[in-house]
Amino acid sequence: MNLHKKYNLTNVINAAGPYSPVGVSRSSKYVCETVATSLSEFFVIDELQDRVNEALCNFTTAESGTITHCSASSITLSIAATMTGCDTDKILALPSIENMSNRVILPVGHVVNYGQSIIQAIKLSGAKPILVGTERQCTTSDIEKELSKEKTACLLLVSSRLTKGTLVDLVNAVKVAHNHNIPVIIDAAAQYMNIEKLLSTKADLVLISAQKYLASPTAGVVVGNKELVKAVREQGKGIGRAMKATKESICGVLAAIEDRKNSNDKKWINTQKDKIIYFLQNIKNLSGVLATEVPDSSGMPFSRVHLQIDPTVLKIDAATLVDKLKKGSPSIWVTESLILKNVLILELVSLSIEELKVIKVCISNILRKKL
Ligand SMILES: *Cc1c(COP(=O)(O)O)cnc(C)c1O
Numbered sequence: 001m002n003l004h005k006k007y008n009l010t011n012v013i014n015a016a017g018p019y020s021p022v023g024v025s026r027s028s029k030y031v032c033e034t035v036a037t038s039l040s041e042f043f044v045i046d047e048l049q050d051r052v053n054e055a056l057c058n059f060t061t062a063e064s065g066t067i068t069h070c071s072a073s074s075i076t077l078s079i080a081a082t083m084t085g086c087d088t089d090k091i092l093a094l095p096s097i098e099n100m101s102n103r104v105i106l107p108v109g110h111v112v113n114y115g116q117s118i119i120q121a122i123k124l125s126g127a128k129p130i131l132v133g134t135e136r137q138c139t140t141s142d143i144e145k146e147l148s149k150e151k152t153a154c155l156l157l158v159s160s161r162l163t164k165g166t167l168v169d170l171v172n173a174v175k176v177a178h179n180h181n182i183p184v185i186i187d188a189a190a191q192y193m194n195i196e197k198l199l200s201t202k203a204d205l206v207l208i209s210a211q212k213y214l215a216s217p218t219a220g221v222v223v224g225n226k227e228l229v230k231a232v233r234e235q236g237k238g239i240g241r242a243m244k245a246t247k248e249s250i251c252g253v254l255a256a257i258e259d260r261k262n263s264n265d266k267k268w269i270n271t272q273k274d275k276i277i278y279f280l281q282n283i284k285n286l287s288g289v290l291a292t293e294v295p296d297s298s299g300m301p302f303s304r305v306h307l308q309i310d311p312t313v314l315k316i317d318a319a320t321l322v323d324k325l326k327k328g329s330p331s332i333w334v335t336e337s338l339i340l341k342n343v344l345i346l347e348l349v350s351l352s353i354e355e356l357k358v359i360k361v362c363i364s365n366i367l368r369k370k371l
Pocket residue numbers: 020070071072073112114158159160162187188189190209210219220
């Protein structure tokens with residue numbers, strides 16, 4: 001079945017990484033089959049959540065885990081959990097916050113926008129974001145000043161390429177928060193491959209988007225402290241209703257975890273390396289384009305390709321090239337965060353060699369027309 005033909009949809013090559021506007025990731029055949037089977041079956045959803053809790057505990061060093069609709073939901077519901085605990089009256093009262101602590105401390109450089117501002121995801125729970133530090137820096141003592149004030153619900157930190165300024169020392173930030181008995185949540189939506197490093201900071205909850213590098217259907221993985229995970233699950237009676245995990249997403253996460261357990265990490269890493277080498281070899285003869293390999297800045301085990309465009313040689317700037325790539329057929333999407341520096345960023349993780357060839361041909365066709 002060709003869905004693109006049937007429903008008149010644009011064919012996309014996604015070189016932008018796990019990017020929501022183009023469908024994030026590609027699931028394996030095993031995950032697809034599991035999801036398809038689950039859709040025509042009934043389950044006790046609590047039992048599915050129990051099984052995925054076991055699977056997450058087994059797969060990571062976390063004490064407990066649960067699934068929400070997505071990481072944006074996980075942010076809202078984890079904060080809610082720090083405000084209500086498992087108190088049903090409080091859970092039913094949200095977003096009214098009477099008799100609850102609702103200050104959420106967040107470094108200024110961690111005010112990310114992943115399609116929605118994280119500030120809104122915080123406020124949806126009824127919490128009040130308190131920003132600390134500056135865009136350029138947030139020290140442990142900046143954080144500590146706010147932690148000691150009354151009515152603080154939690155410290156929220158983000159581990160992402162989207163954060164700005166000097167990296168916040170996560171381990172020390174967690175320590176300081178715990179000295180004040182304040183729980184810490186780390187939004188690490190696109191950092192599944194760093195999950196152990198993030199859990200080792202002793203943060204109370206770590207949030208991962210399963211549809212990103214775990215390549216399952218859309219789902220928010222929440223792992224960490226048992227009591228808090230339970231309180232996240234309990235939000236289903238309240239504001240969490242609109243953010244619930246579906247049967248197919250939970251089954252999909254279970255299958256994706258099995259996939260990971262059975263996969264050979266070394267082989268995966270080598271496949272990614274081979275694709276980078278292949279692409280660099282192919283693109284290097286395009287004059288006016290300088291292609292380089294850039295390792296992932298957060299330590300995930302793969303690189304991206306940066307294409308530096310020289311507008312004086314090519315008579316076209318990076319923004320125009322990106323626009324033409326998107327409007328072409330197939331429509332090619334890349335990361336645009338360095339576009340003002342005339343750099344296109346390409347992530348090849350979910351692409352095939354055939355797609356890499358198509359990207360090369362499309363880029364050279366656009367550039368040739370301009371010369
Ligand atoms: C993708 C992302 C989110 C949102 O995740 P969803 O699962 O799409 O809701 C939140 N925070 C960061 C840092 C992200 O990269």
